[in-house]
Amino acid sequence: GLEFKHHRYAALQKALRDTAAMCPNITRLYDIGYSVRGRALTVIEFSNNPGVHEPGEPEFRYVANIHGNEPRGRELMIHFTRYMCERYLAGDKRITKLIDNTRIHILSALNPDGYEVAAGPGSPEHENSVWSGRLNAMGIDLNRNFPDLNAQAYYNEKHGGDNHNFPIPAHFWYFNQVAPETKAMIKWSQDLPIVLSGHFHDGELLVNYPYQVSSLSNVLHHSRTPDDGMFRYLAQTYAVAHRTMTSPYTRPCRYKDFASQGGIANGASWFSVAGGLSDFLYLHTNSLDLAMELGCSKFPAEKDLEKEWHNNKESLIKFMEQIHIGIKGFVRDENCKPIEGAVIHVEGIDHDVTTARDGDYWKLVLPGYYTVTASAGSFTT
Numbered sequence: 335g336l337e338f339k340h341h342r343y344a345a346l347q348k349a350l351r352d353t354a355a356m357c358p359n360i361t362r363l364y365d366i367g368y369s370v371r372g373r374a375l376t377v378i379e380f381s382n383n384p385g386v387h388e389p390g391e392p393e394f395r396y397v398a399n400i401h402g403n404e405p406r407g408r409e410l411m412i413h414f415t416r417y418m419c420e421r422y423l424a425g426d427k428r429i430t431k432l433i434d435n436t437r438i439h440i441l442s443a444l445n446p447d448g449y450e451v452a453a454g455p456g457s458p459e460h461e462n463s464v465w466s467g468r469l470n471a472m473g474i475d476l477n478r479n480f481p482d483l484n485a486q487a488y489y490n491e492k493h494g495g496d497n498h499n500f501p502i503p504a505h506f507w508y509f510n511q512v513a514p515e516t517k518a519m520i521k522w523s524q525d526l527p528i529v530l531s532g533h534f535h536d537g538e539l540l541v542n543y544p545y546q547v548s549s550l551s552n553v554l555h556h557s558r559t560p561d562d563g564m565f566r567y568l569a570q571t572y573a574v575a576h577r578t579m580t581s582p583y584t585r586p587c588r589y590k591d592f593a594s595q596g597g598i599a600n601g602a603s604w605f606s607v608a609g610g611l612s613d614f615l616y617l618h619t620n621s622l623d624l625a626m627e628l629g630c631s632k633f634p635a636e637k638d639l640e641k642e643w644h645n646n647k648e649s650l651i652k653f654m655e656q657i658h659i660g661i662k663g664f665v666r667d668e669n670c671k672p673i674e675g676a677v678i679h680v681e682g683i684d685h686d687v688t689t690a691r692d693g694d695y696w697k698l699v700l701p702g703y704y705t706v707t708a709s710a711g712s713f714t715t
């Protein structure tokens with residue numbers, strides 16, 4: 335079995351290869367790109383049909399270790415992927431149902447170079463500070479490096495205009511130093527019809543949901559997306575299933591007692607993060623992304639890793655299962671040909687989604703009655 339220890343780069347890659355070899359029928363390894371120092375950004379995919387988007391089947395994603403000095407998510411993903419493989423082989427109904435009906439992508443480390451700097455003194459790249467390794471090898475904070483589309487979204491909310499799938503402005507590429515890890519993440523996000531995703535941090539204990547950039551300049555306040563109710567529900571799903579996130583016995587990490595607020599917070603009400611991953615994904619793609627903050631310390635002791643796995647295991651599964659609530663369907667023309675890029679509007683929620691290549695779409699909404707319209711060019715249904 336897998337040990338509960340910190341996995342340096344070579345050990346991480348080996349753990350992923352071993353899991354893929356144990357479950358060749360339901361996994362696939364692929365790289366989305368390379369870090370500055372040439373380390374592969376390796377994804378393990380789970381599906382009953384790996385490598386293929388099955389029409390109508392939603393795609394899910396977890397991304398960990400975006401800050402190199404925050405490794406809980408990285409270790410969780412190593413154990414979680416092995417767990418899914420083992421439970422599938424054992425015929426576990428819940429895991430089998432998930433893998434048969436969802437295409438799941440897991441990236442254990444977006445910032446593998448930073449990790450080696452933060453990892454123990456055995457690493458030649460090691461630097462001895464809790465902040466060392468947060469940034470990538472170019473000194474870029476990856477969770478501040480994504481296109482900031484919030485200003486455009488807030489402008490359109492007031493003055494009208496599109497409310498979804500905002501393009502990346504050309505000046506983003508000219509005026510910013512964009513890390514290769516960021517570029518890989520952007521391209522990957524554009525290539526797949528991800529519906530729901532989560533990414534992991536350390537340093538606090540809560541689930542943080544968009545918007546993460548305040549809609550008022552210089553004022554921290556709850557900045558609601560049009561999907562605020564859904565985001566809150568998703569955040570609560572993770573937090574409540576976590577063993578300590580909402581417990582009255584959990585001591586606050588710092589001055590704010592998030593556990594007493596249900597273990598969740600709107601990002602912009604806490605601190606404003608321009609260029610973060612969650613807001614970018616919400617505004618540029620069809621996916622909902624939340625940021626899970628997994629613990630007070632940055633780099634937990636090895637002896638605590640097993641406890642962290644048990645703290646998060648149920649949350650990781652339950653959060654993923656939420657991809658199957660809400661509205662889904664297909665848009666086709668009168669000859670039954672799929673229409674890609676049709677706009678799906680759910681009445682009352684001013685954040686549309688678009689159809690994927692097979693004309694399939696998903697809109698995560700809370701239970702209720704909804705009027706859905708699809709429009710593409712001259713068609714409206």
Ligand SMILES: [Zn+2]
Nearest residue numbers: 401404535536
């Ligand atoms: Zn972080």
